[in-house]
Every structure is written in C-alpha cells, then in structure tokens.
Amino acid sequence: MALGDVVLVATDLSDSADEAIKLGHEYAKRAGGKFVVCHVVHEVLRSAPLFPQAIQADMEALIHAESRAAAAVEDRVKDLTGLPSSGFEVRIESGGADAAILRVAEDVSATLVVTGSRGLTGIARLLLGNVAERIVRYAHCPVLVARPHARSKKILAATDLSELSQPGVALAGQVAAEQGAALTVVHALDVLPAPALGFTVPFGGAPIIPPPELIEQMRVGADGVVGGMIDRLGIKADRRVSEGDAATVVIRTAEELDVDLVVVSTHGRTGLARVALGSVAEKVVRGVQCSVLVARSH
Incomplete structure (x- = not known):
C-alpha cells in the first residue's frame, strides 16, 4: 500500500495548515490516491432540559457553522491545489479536534495524516500545538507535520x-x-x-x-x-x-x-x-x- 493511497489533511484554515493541504495533495496525486480534508468545528451544546429551545438554537448554530466551514474549506483547497470539487472530499466534524481527526483517519482508512506545524491551536509559537502532538502520538498511520521549506530534494x-x-x-x-x-x-x-x-x-x-x-x-x-x-x-x-x-x-x-x-x-x-x-x-x-x-x- 502506497503512502498516498488515502491522504487525510487536518486544517484549521490557517496559513500553517495551507502547507499541509499542498503537501497532502502532492502525496495523493503521486499515488493516484484519495484526498480528504478535515476541519473540526468547536461544539458548544448546552445541557438545558428545562429550556429545549436553547438546545435547538445551539444545534441550528452548529449546523450553520458546519455549513460555512465546509464552503470555506472547499474554496481553500480549490485555490491551493487547483482541484475541482469532485477531486477531493471534505469532512466537517464537531467536538474535540484531535479526537475527531483521529476518528476520521480510522473511518477513511487513511494511509497518511498531514497536519500543520503549529497544530490546530492557532497559537503563534514554534512548538507543536497540543492537538497536532496528539495526532502524531496516536494516529494509526504515518503522520506528516508540514512546514514551508525550499525544495532541496x-x-x-x-x-x-x-x-x-x-x-x-x-x-x-x-x-x-x-x-x-x-x-x-x-x-x-x-x-x-x-x-x-x-x-x-x-x-x-x-x-x-x-x-x-x-x-x-x-x-x-x-x-x-x-x-x-x-x-x-x-x-x-x-x-x-x-x-x-x-x-x-x-x-x-x-x-x-x-x-x-x-x-x-x-x-x-x-x-x-x-x-x-x-x-x-x-x-x-x-x-x-x-x-x-x-x-x-x-
């Protein structure tokens, strides 16, 4: 099985994640493999049994957020790779970012997971974010931590x-x-x-x-x-x-x-x-x- 048979890229739509999308596309393209891009929406659902209308409002907000995220991810991938919408799959998940990404990796039988070097935390620091570190530690397949770098081959x-x-x-x-x-x-x-x-x-x-x-x-x-x-x-x-x-x-x-x-x-x-x-x-x-x-x- 080739490394690029099923490539899953985790993105938070940051500049750091753009390199992950580009590299992930390269690996999938070389292998003629499946290209999946995952974005995780933070889930905030209140437990309010006495106020079901509040729970319904939260659900509607989550659905709207997932819809907007799907459109944003699709546009970002098309801009970075030149692929048509049919050339890749977008997965929008909610909940904890690391758990969701690892779950999707298992679900699609990923042969490679790609994440940005700053993780998915948005914290502007050189170290990996907690989410990216957990992906590196617990993914069932190889993980590529992407950083922009001049190609030296x-x-x-x-x-x-x-x-x-x-x-x-x-x-x-x-x-x-x-x-x-x-x-x-x-x-x-x-x-x-x-x-x-x-x-x-x-x-x-x-x-x-x-x-x-x-x-x-x-x-x-x-x-x-x-x-x-x-x-x-x-x-x-x-x-x-x-x-x-x-x-x-x-x-x-x-x-x-x-x-x-x-x-x-x-x-x-x-x-x-x-x-x-x-x-x-x-x-x-x-x-x-x-x-x-x-x-x-x-």
Missing part, C-alpha cells in the same frame, strides 16, 4: 539501529524513490550515556567518557550496521554516524544537509532499553525547520 532518515526503527528508514527510501530525492540515513552515537553521568557526578566523580580509540571502533561498527540495514531494505542512501544525543544530531544534520524532509520512527529503542526515537521523535518534530514524517513501528 534531500531527505534525512534517523535510526537507532533497532528493528523498530527500520520502518522509518524503509518509508524514507520509498518517499525518496517516489520524489527522486537524495536520502541520507543518520545514526547518533551517544558516547556519554545518561547513567554514567548520573552515577558519578553527584558523588564527586567525572563523567565516564570512552577513549578515542573505542569511540572510533563504535563509530565504525555503527556505520557498518547502518550500511547493512540500507542493503537489506534495498534502498539507495548515503549514511552518517555522528556523536551526540539523538535529537541534537538529527536536527543538526538536517540543517547541515538542508533537507526538506526528516523521517523518524516512534518506539525505537536502544540496547539500554530506553526510548530513543519516541520522545526524541517529538523533539525532532519541534526542533527542525522542515517537514517531518513520523513512521509507525508496530
């Missing part, structure tokens, strides 16, 4: 060398092949594990740092594992192994290479049995300046 995929991180690398290879983009796979070599710092410094010790020769051996070994993963997956990619914590390495490498897409997996784990591409994935989504595709590791 360069993609960066992150791996912690675990099997659970391989779906992200494989997905990055698929997207790179579809877009004719250059792919780089990066692994972060964390030479200063948190336990070493925690056990020594509070008692007057110094952080335990491996000698340079051992670090080089670790780097060469990791590079070989990354190369083996690339070969097994049958994808074409360059590889990098850089020292530092995972999120910092991914964000820094994305800037150095000027990529227009970063691909990360959730639930990747290291040999220390800690989350490496779970919480790290969220830090990467917040920290990079380009779009991020979050793959699911099942």
Whole structure:
C-alpha cells in the first residue's frame, strides 16, 4: 500500500495548515490516491432540559457553522491545489479536534495524516500545538507535520539501529524513490550515556567518557550496521554516524544537509532499553525547520 493511497489533511484554515493541504495533495496525486480534508468545528451544546429551545438554537448554530466551514474549506483547497470539487472530499466534524481527526483517519482508512506545524491551536509559537502532538502520538498511520521549506530534494532518515526503527528508514527510501530525492540515513552515537553521568557526578566523580580509540571502533561498527540495514531494505542512501544525543544530531544534520524532509520512527529503542526515537521523535518534530514524517513501528 502506497503512502498516498488515502491522504487525510487536518486544517484549521490557517496559513500553517495551507502547507499541509499542498503537501497532502502532492502525496495523493503521486499515488493516484484519495484526498480528504478535515476541519473540526468547536461544539458548544448546552445541557438545558428545562429550556429545549436553547438546545435547538445551539444545534441550528452548529449546523450553520458546519455549513460555512465546509464552503470555506472547499474554496481553500480549490485555490491551493487547483482541484475541482469532485477531486477531493471534505469532512466537517464537531467536538474535540484531535479526537475527531483521529476518528476520521480510522473511518477513511487513511494511509497518511498531514497536519500543520503549529497544530490546530492557532497559537503563534514554534512548538507543536497540543492537538497536532496528539495526532502524531496516536494516529494509526504515518503522520506528516508540514512546514514551508525550499525544495532541496534531500531527505534525512534517523535510526537507532533497532528493528523498530527500520520502518522509518524503509518509508524514507520509498518517499525518496517516489520524489527522486537524495536520502541520507543518520545514526547518533551517544558516547556519554545518561547513567554514567548520573552515577558519578553527584558523588564527586567525572563523567565516564570512552577513549578515542573505542569511540572510533563504535563509530565504525555503527556505520557498518547502518550500511547493512540500507542493503537489506534495498534502498539507495548515503549514511552518517555522528556523536551526540539523538535529537541534537538529527536536527543538526538536517540543517547541515538542508533537507526538506526528516523521517523518524516512534518506539525505537536502544540496547539500554530506553526510548530513543519516541520522545526524541517529538523533539525532532519541534526542533527542525522542515517537514517531518513520523513512521509507525508496530
């Protein structure tokens, strides 16, 4: 199944969401897939059994709001994509935004959910909004967090060398092949594990740092594992192994290479049995300046 078979875009009709509509359309167009755009109207229904006329007025207001929203979404999508009304589906939902979007994603069997980088909160800040964060965490399929960025046709995929991180690398290879983009796979070599710092410094010790020769051996070994993963997956990619914590390495490498897409997996784990591409994935989504595709590791 292709990533763009059923693309669901979440929009709050903000400028941030416009990039999500444009990118979502591109993925659906490449795959010849279904393109669905969802907008959630805030639901305010009073519980007033003694005043049924008030409940009826609320229902009428909600219906009117949904009708206006449907027209606004349709016009926005047509302006941004050039599609006719028959070329996409508009879904207008009411209630909690994240729950509604996740529900629609399940309902349409979405293969990709696309949301804007500011989430659907309207808060002008760099971090993801709570709604977008919950979509990234709980959607059943990959989620693309869209950001405007000059197209460089360069993609960066992150791996912690675990099997659970391989779906992200494989997905990055698929997207790179579809877009004719250059792919780089990066692994972060964390030479200063948190336990070493925690056990020594509070008692007057110094952080335990491996000698340079051992670090080089670790780097060469990791590079070989990354190369083996690339070969097994049958994808074409360059590889990098850089020292530092995972999120910092991914964000820094994305800037150095000027990529227009970063691909990360959730639930990747290291040999220390800690989350490496779970919480790290969220830090990467917040920290990079380009779009991020979050793959699911099942």
